Amino acid sequence: MTSRYGKRLRSIIIGVIIISFFPTLFFGVEQQKSMKPWEYMLGGRAYSLFPDIFEKFLYSMTILLAALLFGLFLALTITFISTLLPRSLQKIIYGFYTMLEALPDLFIIIVLQVSVVAIYKKTGLLIGNVSNVYESKIYFFPILTLSILPAIQLFKITYLLLNEEMNKPYVNVARSLGHSNVYITINHVFRNVLASLFHYSRTIFVFMLSNLFILEYVFNLHGIMTIMLNTKGVAFIITVLFVAIPFSFLFEWIERYTQRLNVHREEEAA
């Protein structure tokens, strides 16, 4: 099993190297040579990649993971509340979220930024800083912004999964045993839904990484994605690997976990 992960990691590293050589392939070497391998450019100045990258990586990942958890929490709460509502209202909520899903990430980022500034101008109340100034780091506002879109997507997924799960025979059995709907949802259905959510981890991750990038750019946060944008060649490969290695490990683990889960289920079914 570990050797399979090793092989996969090796191919990922080769892939990253290929990506980093693409520009050179198209446009020749001379443009790419201008930078030293251990540096990244920011505002026309070169900085050394190490040890800055550790701190920036941690900062970005804090925002990403906090946003993911917050988004998941939001999605699950909304799903749970909506299961208690009548069917017609559920449909309306679902339709509303389908509409929200079409919002470009940039739109949400800018609407929030502009409205915070407008509120500050009107009332003098600063809800949260909307831009990084010098070395002080902001957390609250980026996390809030980044969590909205995943929350919408996760809500849609959990809602669909939940409805599918509700039609399974074990729910009927539990109902006939006299358990209340709320009890069944929390104790049985939600657990199974959470396990199925793992299948969507890769999609959500890719989506959030792209959001994180545009968030860092608009809010002027100096995180790992900013470095990724401003590096070439070796430094670029290192930066991507900083993201790729932990997450590919995580996905591998999730894949194995869900496989084991499926095997369990098949055994139970048999």
Added chain:
Amino acid sequence: MIKQLLKQPQFLLGFFIIISLLFVSLGLNSIYEGPKEVKFLYKNDGSISKVAPFSPTDIPPFGTDRDGRDLFYMILDGAKYTLLIALGVAFLRLVSAVLISFLYKGQLKNNTFFNDLVQSTLYVPATIFAYMLMIPLFIKSTTDPISFGKMVIIQCIILTLIGIPSLVVTFSGDIKNIMNKDYIISTMSLGAKKKYIYRKHVLPEIKPKLFLLFAQQAVQILILLAHLGVLAVFVGGSQTEMRGDFLNLTAENVPIAGEWSGIIGHSFQEVLTAPWIILIPLGFFFVSIFSINMMISGLQNIISKNKRK
């Protein structure tokens, strides 16, 4: 399938919005030259009351940008570029991915290595990938100029290339599954050629999925374009214009094509002073993505209905 689609109200609504945006945009130039640039608004006594950019309340319906250009006209004019690029690139991506996966399936039996290789694109957002490839193009165009048409073509090729690998992985997986079905094996044993099987059996089976992926790709490209606009990478390239008086000259990159992401990128510095210049084009991105999503859900309804049969 097309008959069924015409019975789906969601699909029709989405389709109608996209098509009408496109037609209005394409027909606009031949009827209407566009409003004049308005840089100042005057009071009744002739003194200046306001300077561009004007908000939507000053000049309805959408206001103007810093150069006094009417945003409503710019949006309608730009719709054709943005939508055609998104739809065209999505189409190119799909066609080339299907062709490649047909060819590639015939050659390689074990494709785990390629699949793992493509996994690496998960960790580089498409925006960064596109940016990496387009910036050298701009640098090159400063020394030896590239014509507008050539620039657009090269950029579309780049946008297409970025999306192909992951699509090839999806398709080759699907094709592999279909090729392992019993009826294909019996067709083969009856002496059918691979080409014939692809055309007669595989293609019809993946057809509904092709429509679905086409719409999803179009949405992804729209978002990618919006991101690239913020990074000041414009499709069609940009001209450098000098602004301000001679004491305070600033170079400004002005997008050549009036595409939506160009409007966003051009005025992105004014996001806090004149947010409508950014939010209105983004709103139109939202409308287009929403209508494509409606089309997707109409398609999904049909696919699940057909499966139940």
